[in-house]
Amino acid sequence: MNISKTIPPADAHIISLQHAAKMTARFRQHHEDILAPAYKKQNIIPNSETFNRHDIEKILAEDNCAAVRIYYSMDESLKVHAILVGVNDSNEDILPPQSNQPQSTAPVIAEEGQRCPDICPEKSPLNS
Numbered sequence: 316m317n318i319s320k321t322i323p324p325a326d327a328h329i330i331s332l333q334h335a336a337k338m339t340a341r342f343r344q345h346h347e348d349i350l351a352p353a354y355k356k357q358n359i360i361p362n363s364e365t366f367n368r369h370d371i372e373k374i375l376a377e378d379n380c381a382a383v384r385i386y387y388s389m390d391e392s393l394k395v396h397a398i399l400v401g402v403n404d405s406n407e408d409i410l411p412p413q414s415n416q417p418q419s420t421a422p423v424i425a426e427e428g429q430r431c432p433d434i435c436p437e438k439s440p441l442n443s
Contacts, residue, residue: 322382322406336440339363343442360395362435362442364428371399377422379403388426399425 339362346360374383380401388396401409401422411421436442 320406322402322404332440339441354393357393358430358432359393361430361432363431364397365431365434365436366397366399366425366428370423370425373423374399374401374409374425377401377409380409382406384408394430396426396430397428 343362346362347355350359371383374380381404382402384400384402386398386400388398390396403409409422411424431442
């Protein structure tokens with residue numbers, strides 16, 4: 316495993332709409348191919364997830380937050396979900412204390428994104 320103590324530089328992730336559209340189309344075309352036959356046609360892997368701006372701003376407002384990291388996770392029905400956490404300038408996750416209940420003043424972890432499918436955005440170059 317390659318471990319980095321630095322976060323990627325600003326603007327290093329900016330791509331064109333054309334490049335993004337090609338990548339998302341390729342994902343939609345092939346995402347079922349990586350699944351075992353028993354898991355196909357069950358919407359295991361989403362095409363997208365939508366998060367409320369407020370939740371993302373809460374992550375970005377955390378002390379020393381320099382970036383956002385996306386972890387991929389799986390719920391009990393084996394559906395893939397994105398989990399968002401803040402990252403400090405040493406490239407470390409900014410996490411709340413270990414507890415089953417979120418605390419109002421602690422760093423936040425966002426999940427519960429609106430998965431597509433089933434709840435999908437209007438057509439755009441990225442999803443059509």
